[in-house]
Amino acid sequence: AADDDVQPDVVLVSTMRRAVHTAEIIAGPTGIAPEQHADLIERTSGEAEGLTIAEYTTKYGRAPWTDWHNPLSPGGESGHEFGTRVLAATDRIVGTHQGKTVWVVCHGGVIMVSAVRRWPGGAADLTAIPAVSPANTSINEWHIDADGAWRLARYNDHTHLVGIVGNRPGETPESV
Template sequence: MATTDQSASPDAAPTRIVLIRHGESASNAGRWISGLETCGGLTDLGVAQAEALRGRLAADPDLRPDAILVSTMRRAVHTAEIIAEPHGMVPQQHADLIERTSGEAEGLTVEEYTEKYGIAPWTDWENPLSPGGESGDEFASRVFSATDRVVGEHRGKTVWVVCHGGVIMISAARRWPVASEATSIAALPVVSPINTSVSEWLVDPAGLWRMARYNDHTHLVGVTPVDPQAPAAL
């Protein structure tokens, strides 16, 4: 949960954590469970989404980043490289920002997974998707630690974090006590963020988190259809 820093000046600027979901990936389009080894990168639509976001962010000087952080998955790295280009910045890759790991199920389609394991993927919060993957609690613990690390290393700065739907949902759900009782990611009190959507936290000097916006994807008008049922973790 949020931490406090009693030594922080109450007049210090808040830390802005801008969470950006990657553009549409090959696994989103093909509905397979992807990981570091099977991430197919962005589709042509995913590139177009990232380019639309690049234009929007470049036109907003108030959101100019002091740092750009990114998951080590290809789809996130490609998205970060596209939106970072106007700022001449190299995104910093961090392995603790990746999507929930899936273990030996990596590479299976949703249908193949359901047939093999007798349950739809991401509906069991307590257990890993398959041997070698993370449980929901392990994933949440990693996300909490990663986002707290980002704040600790960039106090008072604006930081873009290009990551994944599950990471953004867990980050948002940390503000609701019910999140600790969720039995699946579908039970979290937040919707799956759209590809290249923007969600933003303001973290005050005392370490209190306040959400400024969630799943803001107005830059996609005319670029892509929106499927609110698309799984966050593909």
């Protein structure tokens, strides 16, 4: 949780440039240097990396992120591969930082997989993911109970952005 009154013991971040930049901004006042972790990156796109959504749709005949069973393009991850990676990463984080407050700066797909898979009776099929897409820069807060159960305290909370000029929660990204 990135509240003013909750300070982290550790800040973890994806290796993707936009996440690193955000982590540096939010972690700056804490004095904690963000630790980069490649397993927190978004679903890998493969050869489609950098294409606009229009270019991707023209080239592959479907909108990106509508097929969780196959890679986005050659060299990319399937939804299953992505979900497996994210769950392994979150399990590692919990095991390594047990009892600590951890801020993770990552991407919508990582957050969605966590929500869909960690929710009680979590979906094995990631096709449910588009229904739970969080806004960029939203705060999503999990607590790990004493019995190891994940409890979602906040999801898609972007109230910290109210009144900021240029804020567009829920805006669709322009590229894959």
